[in-house]
Amino acid sequence: MKWSEIREKYPNQFVLLKALKSHVDGDKKIVDDVALVKIIENSKEANELLIRSKGDTFVFHTSKDKLSLTIVQNPVYRGIYNYENSI
Numbered sequence: 001m002k003w004s005e006i007r008e009k010y011p012n013q014f015v016l017l018k019a020l021k022s023h024v025d026g027d028k029k030i031v032d033d034v035a036l037v038k039i040i041e042n043s044k045e046a047n048e049l050l051i052r053s054k055g056d057t058f059v060f061h062t063s064k065d066k067l068s069l070t071i072v073q074n075p076v077y078r079g080i081y082n083y084e085n086s087i
Contacts, residue, residue, distance in 0.1 A: 001034055003067040010062050014040035016049055019056040024071065031067045
């Protein structure tokens with residue numbers, strides 16, 4: 001399914017998508033074809049799904065014209081770093 005079709009059917013909503021076809025242009029992953037996994041009812045649910053999404057599954061808002069994701073080369077690690085034990 002094309003992004004334009006999803007935007008037309010579900011305006012101004014969060015959606016959970018799976019990328020089926022994509023390409024890389026610089027530091028952007030441009031998604032050409034997607035599968036609609038779920039229509040998300042509220043922003044709280046969107047945040048929860050975004051945190052848990054992995055691989056080619058992601059949350060996006062239909063207000064965006066283009067379906068592109070920024071590629072992060074050095075992701076920030078979450079957790080507690082114990083400085084005393086590292087010395």
